[in-house]
Amino acid sequence: MNEKVMQKRKWQATLFFILIIAVTYLSAFITNFNLMEGLTAFPQAIGWIFANLLITQESLEKLPTILEKLTETIFMSIAATTTAAVVSLFLGIMGSKTTSINGVLSVAARFIASVSRNIPVVAWALILLLSFGQNSVTGYLALFVGTVGFLTRAFIESIDEASHSSVEALTATGATYVHIVNKAVIPQSLPQIISWILFMIETNIRSATLVGILTGTGIGYTFDMYYKSMNYNAVALVTFSIVIAVIVIELLSNYIRKVIL
Template sequence: MEPQDQEQLRQRYPHIFDRPLAARLATPLVLVLALAIFIFGLVDLDISPSRMLAGLNQLGWIALLMLPPDPGASLPVYLKALGETLSIAVLGTTIAAICALPVSLLAARNVIPSAIVRFPVRRAFDTIRGVDTLIWALVWINVVGLGPFAGVLAIAVSDFGALGKLFSEALETADRKQVEGVRASGGSALHEIRFGLLPQVLPVIAGQVLYFIESNTRSATIIGIVGAGGIGLQLAEQIRVLEWQKVSFLILMILIAVAAIDWISSKLRFAIIGPRAVA
């Protein structure tokens, strides 16, 4: 670059060439602060290389004890428990989606212009999804007792907040032209929602629900460990008694189930939404 060209650029964009000292020091200061927080976390949590090496050694020993995976005589029990886990995930997600869809209309800006109505609904979604599924499981176990019913309620409540937010955002991104067309033809507000908004967002909503079913299969396993039924309960019991071959078999069953659900949901999303959305 010629010197005169560089000088012209400097005069045209002085804020780039002549940045203040505070702006130049901001990035290195942030990096130093992040490094200091990282080191403080290692020291405060007593994370040391010796402990990590000892842990890896113990992990390798447990991995050897897991081979080969062997269910023993408990295969029928494990298959039933896996079925419970899948049922918890599907039922919980379905209940959450059915309840979240109508409520999400109240949180969508293009459906409810008034912030007086939208604000509390949105904050309710934030509050509900701010509590982890595991915490909801502990709550419902104390309410309805141990078993799959508590797991279904935990996933349904947790996903109600998450799906409600996602559904409302999908509604807000819908094209207004179809809604205006319904209105121009004499349709009511309900007709605008039914024939103008929902046909646009239902494929997106279906894809989100399918993804949550896949994700909740793993969540149902975790909440089963605290007593919400399913294969997680069996996994916790076998870990407690150090039956590592059965533990590895249960983990293998979970991995196969999650992979199968992922494959099925991908095919369904491809059929519902189209190839571009699942690429």
């Protein structure tokens, strides 16, 4: 019996890999992708990067403007994440099986999370661009909506993992719903909640760069402006500034996680 099961699983695995290979070849054929041409062009692309993306004295004169736009992007990402976290915490409490008031609110919270999470931030930026135009509000809202979906799902899972014994103990003593949430659920889930918020701040700073290209704001717009004017030295400085900022924020986030977890 075991041999038959193992043989069946081997056949299933073989068919799966054959399907993956077939889909890969079909995709390459439809998109006219040639792996050999890509590999041969790779050294040339690396050479172009080292020849053109150089930080010069002239590009360094633009550093104050670049840092100003980068700071604007970072603060917008933090604002979008923190305000979305407040909404997501409410939706997470409503959607969690541990703290759900009724089935309707739970389904509604999970539905909102699913819709906003499964639509990419760039798509939200394009949708909101039609209504709000190219400004910082559009970028903020795009990050906000995408963050609500992700954090709501993460908070629901964090709250579901909370110990049910403390909830049952407070319920047995006649504690109110608000008291149970504040004293039993939130304290247990708080380290994970903070960790997810820090993760989304890092993610949103990266996403805000791309969103800024669409909305004409922040460091994304600065990058796009220099790129379209073929000022590659300034593009290199913008890219380097973004990389440094992301690394510094990630190091800070990791330090905070070590402290709270």
